[in-house]
Amino acid sequence: NAGVTQTPKFQVLKTGQSMTLQCAQDMNHNSMYWYRQDPGMGLRLIYYSASEGTTDKGEVPNGYNVSRLNKREFSLRLESAAPSQTSVYFCASSEAPWYEQFFGPGTRLTVL
Amino acid sequence: EDKVVQSPLSLVVHEGDTVTLNCSYEVTNFRSLLWYKQEKKAPTFLFMLTSSGIEKKSGRLSSILDKKELSSILNITATQTGDSAIYLCAVEAPGAQKLVFGQGTRLTINP
Numbered sequence: 001n002a003g004v005t006q007t008p009k010f011q012v013l014k015t016g017q018s019m020t021l022q023c024a025q026d027m028n029h030n031s032m033y034w035y036r037q038d039p040g041m042g043l044r045l046i047y048y049s050a051s052e053g054t055t056d057k058g059e060v061p062n063g064y065n066v067s068r069l070n071k072r073e074f075s076l077r078l079e080s081a082a083p084s085q086t087s088v089y090f091c092a093s094s095e096a097p098w099y100e101q102f103f104g105p106g107t108r109l110t111v112l
Numbered sequence: 113e114d115k116v117v118q119s120p121l122s123l124v125v126h127e128g129d130t131v132t133l134n135c136s137y138e139v140t141n142f143r144s145l146l147w148y149k150q151e152k153k154a155p156t157f158l159f160m161l162t163s164s165g166i167e168k169k170s171g172r173l174s175s176i177l178d179k180k181e182l183s184s185i186l187n188i189t190a191t192q193t194g195d196s197a198i199y200l201c202a203v204e205a206p207g208a209q210k211l212v213f214g215q216g217t218r219l220t221i222n223p
Contacts, residue, residue: 103154
């Protein structure tokens with residue numbers, strides 16, 4: 001089992017460009033999450049999907065959109081990238097919101 | 113608003129020392145508290161503490177939940193350089209359907 005996979009691993013964008021971060025899990029988990037991690041800030045929740053067919057805003061949703069494509073896949077889209085979105089992005093999944101979350105390897109995004 | 117605070121933010125010790133990391137929370141209707149270890153990449157799960165299980169131990173690592181003080185500690189004894197990492201605390205509340213993470217404690221073990 002691959003667990004949680006994310007693509008790409010690294011990305012450099014120019015201000016105003018758009019891109020989609022992909023996440024997939026093969027653990028048959030119901031819940032999926034997108035976080036960003038900045039130095040000294042811990043993990044901040046961007047969006048989450050408690051179950052297939054639902055998505056909700058987290059702590060820092062501005063500038064992002066998500067799609068829960070199916071039970072396995074949860075994508076994060078930046079419509080018009082800004083330098084403030086330079087960060088490391090982690091996708092995670094869990095069997096249910098009250099269970100431990102399993103994290104993907106992360107995507108390091110730089111916006112120039 | 114739910115809040116999780118960890119202390120210290122950074123800690124440097126020598127190999128063999130014992131360390132205690134702290135996590136305090138302000139969460140309505142607390143259900144569980146989780147500890148993660150993050151080395152160079154993704155966080156990996158260490159412990160989950162709930163109202164029905166307030167102490168967990170695995171090798172040199174142990175964690176205790178103090179429901180009265182709304183806090184938890186993570187102890188690491190006989191530290192090794194491989195324990196160097198960021199340790200993250202997160203809390204889940206019923207109905208929240210998500211975890212709230214603290215800022216993390218960066219632990220550095222010098223040989």
